[in-house]
Amino acid sequence: MTNRRDFLKLSALAVAATSGMPGFLARAATQAGGKKTLVVIQLTGGNDGLNTLIPYSNGAYYAARPNIAIPKKDVLTLTGDLGMHPALKPLMGLWDSGDLAWMENVGYPNPNRSHFASMAIWHTADPTQAQAEGWIGRLAEQIGDPFCASNVGGSTPQALRAGDFSLPSIESVDNFQLKLPSGMDTPFQSLLNSPRTGEAAYLTRATRQMLKNTARVQENAKKYKAGATYPQTRFAGQLKETARLIAAGVGQRVLYVSLGGFDTHAGQRAEQDELLSTLAEGLAAFYADLEKQGVAGDVVVMGFSEFGRRVAENGSAGTDHGKGSVMFALGQGVKGGIHGSSPDLEKLSEGDIIYKQDFRGVYAEALTKWLGLNAREILGGTFSGPSWLA
């Protein structure tokens, strides 16, 4: 094990010298120096926007949902018409300090009710579903650094796919290192150097990239000192790893975390209540941690789900797949408040709300204003959105 550092150094050199790597991976990282980080939160399964940001003054809302509507008395009031689900209470402090924003009525043209088609649209920022690359993958190509964005968790979402390569997934910072038995360094290097084609070449490339990425993380990881108590959920654990990576200054501009289970076809109240608690408690701890680390001003969180749910509840006290939903953002860089207007619950399309804000406009704001990138190039068009960043 004594040779591990040398081994990692050696492999870092080997990566830089590799040919046959996608162009951007071999280029020097030119724009990766920015300090600001965007944390994207994916709520998988179609989070019900109407029970998240609740139009509590709207009779049509209560009429459509006799069993699952959030009673007015339980709503966390934000404005005269809108309030948050009670499980989001841990975020009230952020709202009060003007660091929490809600984007209303967000969707895209020709909405798709398939989880997977719709999620792919959010991942690729392409409602025609022609693109395979993710929007964060394209962002990485623009920055020119294959480590500028990472997923925190088990498997890499399509959003982080770039051309011929997936950006890293980091399950845990501590385990993100290679422990090769002594004496195996040189044979391992030789093994990787054997000529290969096809999927074998892909695996070789991925292994080399992994060696480089783990070295980069481990060099910096010790800079973090725990600054908050996180709840005992997998989601909160991943946010803690995210905070570690940010505090360590490893260089990622985008970090991606997912929370699943929002497909609430039956018994929605119990399920969504718990999920929103997990979300809010995790984010509140994360934000407190960032403040302790002194980096809260450099981080903005942006959350989305692939679609909202049908306005009317179904016969199982749940909701079926709908269109359009709310997005949220938090951080000191955010312009707190409600952006956009609430959907008309009496004028629906096939029982669903009619979206007004294209999500690509929300992305564009983050790309341009927060990360200082060319949003047009990444999103394949010009999209304007609410100015949710200060």
Place this chain on the structure above:
Amino acid sequence: MTLSPLSRKLTAEDAAHFLRRTAFGATDDQIRALAGKDARSVARAALAFDQSLTPKNPFDPMQGAGPGASIQLTRGAWLYEMVYGAWPLREKLALTWSNHFVIGTDKVRNAPALTGYLGALRRHAAAPSFERFTLEVAQLPAMLRYLDNDQNRKGKPNENFSRELLELFTTGIGHYTEDDVREGARALTGWTFTGGRGNTQYLVEPKFANQTGQHDAGRKTYLGQSGAFTGEDIVRLATAHPNTALFVSRKLHRAFLSDTPDEAAVLGSAETWRRTGGNVGAVLEELLSSEAFYASRARIIRSPVEYIVGALRTLGQPTFDAKTLLNLTQTAGRMGQLLLEPDTVKGWDGGREWINDSTLLLRLQVAAGLTLTSKAPNLTEPPSLLALTGQERPAAAVLLSSLKGRQRTYLSMISPEFQLA
């Protein structure tokens, strides 16, 4: 265009390839035993499995002290069958079908329901009728629960199963309308199950129930046809849809031929599918003895479970204690494939999706654990390079041959060649 059969007798590398794809992997002796045989008879023999289970399986889901423990035991029992069972192709197919007719232990926490689900996947693994397979799956308590059809009642439709029946199980997206989803849900009203609900009933066997009083007997229009359709009717219509042959054939090609299937070859299987009325066994037999199959080497990135089971079968099915086997199911989960718990109802996408920094690191750790640590099995003879890489002279042969047994096995198992099938 049907798939042309392989005309030559199997070479040793052909045999290694066949066993990597259909048996997770094999020892040198098992490979040599197939060399020289005819491709069709080899495929036929592998598909001639029965339903017997390995008698000495140490895991019994009915012994679980709670729902969570029973789920763990179900996973352990399945891994054990994959590693030590007599019918690896049956298990490989069950794994493939579990990634088609997806259920998840986040919602299905009843031991007999899970065992019943696995039993159905094994029984229909290479069955003569995809329609009957789908119908049986649609009436399994595990599926009724997972996709909420147990809550689908007359006048109170729940669309979850109806949608996934079309999108994920039969026609695929783009071949149905939102109206089909709604009408299908109406036809499926009344299908539910009794018993086995709740945390205390996790050992009570749930039973399918057709509650006719909850069935919407009215006229429906589904995939272009109209009638007073029942659940049976729409399963029949969905499975008979022309695109179902193509859609499911493509999945079989992804499981057995390539992560990026060749569409011409998929068409060949779809034609056989239509000609035989959805005879999965016939499609598989043709597929597994075709030239296309034998021409497609190292095109599938082994999934975490395939990686682990492949390693254990290549090592000659060494004995492990029950705890280690249970740990391996958890490790597969951390590598992205927790049995009976795909991330979503779509199942695992597989291919390059299996590979990222974290999962690669875990593969390296698993390989080290199986070859270099104190827990590693003692082997009289380490596996041959043919068994490990599928090639008699892989590119790294000189390097690997210069290493001693355990180290050679370790390095081979972390090589791209071993990670591919």
